[in-house]
Amino acid sequence: MNIQFYDVKSKKKVSVSSDKVKKVKFTKKTAAGKTRYTYAVRAELDGMKLTKFVSEADWKKLDAPETAPPKKKK
Incomplete structure (x- = not known):
């Protein structure tokens, strides 16, 4: 199964195989x-x-x- 992403740099949609993706859950108070x-x-x-x-x-x-969200840059 492929997942569609929008590549901002090339300004077009790209497909990535589902075995190359990671899930991320962001939390906010x-x-x-x-x-x-x-x-x-x-x-x-x-x-x-x-x-x-x-x-x-x-x-x-x-x-x-599932992976941890990326660290915020300061």
């Missing part, structure tokens, strides 16, 4: 103190890092390893 989750799929193609945000249902269906 809201002002009200609640935790909000954002689900994404990440891959690397020709040195370019690609990210696609997906629904929770699609994220759970995907059979890929």
